[in-house]
Amino acid sequence: MxxxxxxxxxxxxxxxxxxxxxxxxxDSVKIALQEMKDRLDGISENVATLNSDVSILKWVxxxxxxxxxxxxxxxxxxxxxxxxxxxxxxxxNNFYIRRGRIKFTVQPGSASKYVIYFDASKNTVSLKEAxxxxxxxxEKHNLTLTxxxxxxxxxxxxxxxxxxxxxxxRSLAENNLLKGERDRGVNLTWVLPKYxxxxxxxxxxxxxxxxxxxxxxxTKAKDVIGRAKVKLGAVxxxxxxxxxxxxFPGSAAVSGVTIxxxxxxxxxxxxxxxxxSAPRAAVPAVEKDxxxxxxxxxxxxxxxxLGGTGIRGEYxxxxxxxxxxxxxxxxxxxxxxxxxxxxxxxxxxxxNTDSNAKxxxxxxxxxxxxxxxxxxxxxxxxxxxxxQLKENSLFTKYSGDRKDNRFTLQFxxxx
Amino acid sequence: xxxxxxxxxxxxxxxxxxLSVFAGKTITVKGSDTLLILGQRWxxxxxxxxxxxxxxxxxGGSGVGIAALINGSTDICEASRPIxxxxxxxxxxxxxxxxxxxxxxxxxxxxxLNEENKVSELTLDxxxxxxxxxxxxxxxxxxxxxxxxxxxxxxxSGTYVYFKENVLTGADFASQTQxxxxxxxxxxxxxxxxYGIGYGGAAYSKGVKYxxxxxxxQTPGYEPTLENVKSGKYPISRYLYWYLxxxxxxxxKKLVDFVLSEQGQQIVSKVGYFPVK
Numbered sequence: 001m002x003x004x005x006x007x008x009x010x011x012x013x014x015x016x017x018x019x020x021x022x023x024x025x026x027d028s029v030k031i032a033l034q035e036m037k038d039r040l041d042g043i044s045e046n047v048a049t050l051n052s053d054v055s056i057l058k059w060v061x062x063x064x065x066x067x068x069x070x071x072x073x074x075x076x077x078x079x080x081x082x083x084x085x086x087x088x089x090x091x092x093n094n095f096y097i098r099r100g101r102i103k104f105t106v107q108p109g110s111a112s113k114y115v116i117y118f119d120a121s122k123n124t125v126s127l128k129e130a131x132x133x134x135x136x137x138x139e140k141h142n143l144t145l146t147x148x149x150x151x152x153x154x155x156x157x158x159x160x161x162x163x164x165x166x167x168x169x170r171s172l173a174e175n176n177l178l179k180g181e182r183d184r185g186v187n188l189t190w191v192l193p194k195y196x197x198x199x200x201x202x203x204x205x206x207x208x209x210x211x212x213x214x215x216x217x218x219t220k221a222k223d224v225i226g227r228a229k230v231k232l233g234a235v236x237x238x239x240x241x242x243x244x245x246x247x248f249p250g251s252a253a254v255s256g257v258t259i260x261x262x263x264x265x266x267x268x269x270x271x272x273x274x275x276x277s278a279p280r281a282a283v284p285a286v287e288k289d290x291x292x293x294x295x296x297x298x299x300x301x302x303x304x305x306l307g308g309t310g311i312r313g314e315y316x317x318x319x320x321x322x323x324x325x326x327x328x329x330x331x332x333x334x335x336x337x338x339x340x341x342x343x344x345x346x347x348x349x350x351x352n353t354d355s356n357a358k359x360x361x362x363x364x365x366x367x368x369x370x371x372x373x374x375x376x377x378x379x380x381x382x383x384x385x386x387x388q389l390k391e392n393s394l395f396t397k398y399s400g401d402r403k404d405n406r407f408t409l410q411f412x413x414x415x
Numbered sequence: 416x417x418x419x420x421x422x423x424x425x426x427x428x429x430x431x432x433x434l435s436v437f438a439g440k441t442i443t444v445k446g447s448d449t450l451l452i453l454g455q456r457w458x459x460x461x462x463x464x465x466x467x468x469x470x471x472x473x474x475g476g477s478g479v480g481i482a483a484l485i486n487g488s489t490d491i492c493e494a495s496r497p498i499x500x501x502x503x504x505x506x507x508x509x510x511x512x513x514x515x516x517x518x519x520x521x522x523x524x525x526x527x528l529n530e531e532n533k534v535s536e537l538t539l540d541x542x543x544x545x546x547x548x549x550x551x552x553x554x555x556x557x558x559x560x561x562x563x564x565x566x567x568x569x570x571x572s573g574t575y576v577y578f579k580e581n582v583l584t585g586a587d588f589a590s591q592t593q594x595x596x597x598x599x600x601x602x603x604x605x606x607x608x609x610y611g612i613g614y615g616g617a618a619y620s621k622g623v624k625y626x627x628x629x630x631x632x633q634t635p636g637y638e639p640t641l642e643n644v645k646s647g648k649y650p651i652s653r654y655l656y657w658y659l660x661x662x663x664x665x666x667x668k669k670l671v672d673f674v675l676s677e678q679g680q681q682i683v684s685k686v687g688y689f690p691v692k
Binding site for chain 1: 508512
């Protein structure tokens with residue numbers, strides 16, 4: 001009996017030794033710690049993988065803005081042209097979306113960047129920009145090669161984003177000379193940090209809003225654009241040049257035609273029953289010089305307790321289709337603490353400096369007030385007073401000036 | 416038209432004025448994580464001496480602080496790198512100003528190694544080799560045969576930008592660099608990782624050892640001490656900045672004067688950085 005009891009005890013002890021609960025409290029803690037460490041290692045591996053995945057998302061930056069407007073025009077009338085042509089609205093008092101922009105930027109490192117930029121406004125979606133940038137630093141010299149569809153490297157107004165500008169629209173000169181502000185081409189930028197930036201590029205020359213040459217260029221040679229900008233802290237200034245050609249398509253020759261018809265059926269062709277259209281000679285296509293020169297300067301002053309004061313000016317001289325053109329603006333902008341701003345601009349545009357027609361040139365006084373709702377929203381009230389100028393005058397308005405003042409109330413959200 | 420214009424302007428202005436927050440004596444300070452502790456110390460002492468003034472100090476990185484200065488969401492930006500020309504351009508566009516730069520302290524960018532690491536000094540060239548991924552094993556540097564584990568900052572950090580421009584001379588960081596959200600996190604990681612290496616401000620050096628840095632193989636190595644940073648012997652030192660949109664006035668001017676005062680600069684030394692005066 002004793003032997004049996006002893007054997008049973010021995011067996012139980014042996015079984016117990018093989019069980020984990022036979023371990024000491026220290027062993028349990030060690031095992032628990034090891035388990036915890038293994039779990040943490042597992043989580044660390046997962047986090048490392050997650051970090052790697054998330055870091056790819058950091059390559060992508062999405063930005064954009066919306067400009068929702070109400071516009072009131074002195075020239076507005078009810079109806080459409082002739083009462084039937086619905087494509088020509090006589091009323092210009094409207095709520096509308098002027099710009100609805102979204103930009104996707106992908107930058108995987110410091111050597112390259114990809115950008116695609118869309119605009120959705122006035123019921124259409126269009127591609128504004130799509131380009132690749134390559135970066136190369138050679139000591140203190142930074143080089144950027146841009147290839148695709150992007151801003152013309154010309155003048156100050158273009159490089160100043162519409163989302164930041166004081167006035168809802170750029171000057172008349174810029175709107176006429178560099179319509180759409182963008183084109184397809186290649187541009188090399190050389191930056192000597194802080195002080196100097198030089199751009200030189202080749203472009204199609206028709207911009208992104210040309211109705212005839214939407215994506216192709218009828219001339220083999222490309223337009224050349226160059227710009228140099230000097231930054232001296234509170235004073236910046238730049239010079240720009242554009243040398244290109246504009247192709248004007250001709251028209252085919254038209255044969256002269258004589259037709260007759262015996263309308264009164266009297267068996268004789270009367271004089272009134274013969275109609276002759278004159279032949280037209282072919283009009284050959286021509287290429288005309290397209291030249292633009294620009295000079296701009298900006299001064300930033302910090303002397304008023306209200307906030308910063310910006311003074312900006314730009315001059316354009318151009319030649320298109322054998323006509324000389326000239327434009328300029330002078331623009332003063334004042335910040336009023338953090339949330340307010342006010343600005344005034346006078347801009348001048350003469351599409352034909354050789355002509356002294358009474359309503360040839362236009363001078364526009366623009367006034368704007370801003371309220372910055374938060375970091376993203378800006379509310380702007382702007383008033384435009386355009387007037388046709390007397391011959392050879394920069395400011396005196398022509399007595400037959402049109403009734404065309406315009407008021408704009410704009411809400412902008414930018415992110 | 417004029418009938419519409421004037422009421423509209425009055426409407427915009429009155430709504431704006433009614434909703435505008437001219438936050439009296441609340442000053443916001445945002446930016447560099449390197450400067451975060453120092454900024455908090457300044458704020459604590461200034462607020463204790465000027466009851467009624469509230470200073471909110473937050474980090475996020477120099478880039479985040481400068482972005483906040485540009486979009487108007489902070490009064491003062493703390494930055495561990497100089498503002499970039501492209502950022503000044505944005506200030507010009509939004510605020511018609513070039514900004515005001517105030518150096519408030521000096522810092523030696525410290526190279527952190529685990530205390531058990533046999534390596535104790537590195538040249539700038541070797542540091543570049545390590546962080547660009549050309550040198551991958553401590554054995555190549557006189558240490559153990561073990562893979563080098565790289566810790567670094569996110570690209571919004573001024574320390575990241577400074578290190579990239581001045582140590583890597585513009586080259587990209589190796590892809591295996593583990594990015595961490597603050598210098599404290601880097602020190603913590605290196606303290607736990609025998610084969611880790613990290614970089615950051617001098618104020619965050621607990622639990623790790625400083626690596627001496629040599630300009631080249633011919634010159635001696637130096638630690639980021641006050642003497643070495645001031646004398647320029649330590650090769651990777653920099654200014655730390657405050658940036659404002661406009662010339663300081665009112666309470667912000669008083670705060671800036673305090674930071675640059677003897678008392679303010681003593682706080683700089685206590686936190687572990689180097690005074691500018």
